[in-house]
Amino acid sequence: xxxxxxxxxxxxxxxxxxxxxxxxxxxxxxxxxxxxxxxxxxxxxxxxxxxxxxxxxxxxxxxxxxxxxxxxxxxxxxxxxxxxxxxxxxxxxxxxxxxxxxxxxxxxxxxxxxxxxxxxxxxxxxxxxxxxxxxxxxxxxxxxxxxxxxxxxxxxxxxxxxxxxxxxxxxxxxxxxxxxxxxxxxxxxxxxxxxxxxxxxxxxxxxxxxxxxxxxxxxxxxxxxxxxxxxxxxxxxxxxxxxxxxxxxxxxxxxxxxxxxxxxxxxxxxxxxxxxxxxxxxxxxxxxxxxxxxxxxx
Ligand code: GDP
Numbered sequence: 092x093x094x095x096x097x098x099x100x101x102x103x104x105x106x107x108x109x110x111x112x113x114x115x116x117x118x119x120x121x122x123x124x125x126x127x128x129x130x131x132x133x134x135x136x137x138x139x140x141x142x143x144x145x146x147x148x149x150x151x152x153x154x155x156x157x158x159x160x161x162x163x164x165x166x167x168x169x170x171x172x173x174x175x176x177x178x179x180x181x182x183x184x185x186x187x188x189x190x191x192x193x194x195x196x197x198x199x200x201x202x203x204x205x206x207x208x209x210x211x212x213x214x215x216x217x218x219x220x221x222x223x224x225x226x227x228x229x230x231x232x233x234x235x236x237x238x239x240x241x242x243x244x245x246x247x248x249x250x251x252x253x254x255x256x257x258x259x260x261x262x263x264x265x266x267x268x269x270x271x272x273x274x275x276x277x278x279x280x281x282x283x284x285x286x287x288x289x290x291x292x293x294x295x296x297x298x299x300x301x302x303x304x305x306x307x308x309x310x311x312x313x314x315x316x317x318x319x320x321x322x323x324x325x326x327x328x329x330x331x332x333x334x335x336x337x338x339x340x341x342x343x344x345x346x347x348x349x350x351x352x353x354x355x356x357x358x359x360x361x362x363x364x365x366x367x368x369x370x371x372x373x374x375x376x377x378x379x380x381x382x383x384x385x386x387x388x389x
Pocket of ligand 1: 196197198199200201204205343344367369370
């Protein structure tokens, strides 16, 4: 994890450098706050979260009777941590047999990679996992998931063509019959129109409920953190259509837009189960608000 933290800090340095720059002066004045506002907006923190952060920061500065910009920086880290804290959450498995996790997100967000990494985490924790390749539109997506299944030695239900909800139904039924602990369904990220996509995903969700009455237990959205405010737009759209239970935010390595987590915290605070800082297995880790705030400002 120490190695990973280093990666996170390096990854967010493009976001953080302009924020850190604000505190290199000698005075705490309006100019400092104006520069900070601009830097936060540049980092894709969004208008609402930026306003909330500045308000909280000014209160903290007053309470602490801070006199040095470096103290303000430390107080900003506290304010960011407080804002992000509600996003901390742990993915719970083991309460259902099987726990059914539906994973959604636009193509290229890192959905299949994240499923692979999550599968490894679960398999390492002795959970019996079954994968459902419900992205029947892209052969490449199925193949990629099959590679992960092979690598992690878990079973996979896949069909060359046909109805994605039928594949998912079969997979959940098989998961129940085979005594699996977790079933993870990969879904398509692009259909002819956005409307079609949401309809298709809603159908998959309904069908999962038919195969197992209280499922899906998790509907996770994978978003590319490097898309900044666009990630927030996706969170809102998928949540409105499906009712999300959590997020995985990828590609926080080398992004200038890491502030988007603050925007998500302010506008649609869903638990962030994992964040990704690279393509390797160990690059997906649990989200911790204070770690993230420290990385963001260093
Ligand atoms: P999908 O279309 O959503 O299933 O996306 P993929 O899982 O195929 O990922 C798209 C690309 O993003 C691949 O090249 C992945 O290796 C890469 N990727 C996934 N997560 C991360 C991450 O956290 N950081 C970086 N740099 N690349 C990632």
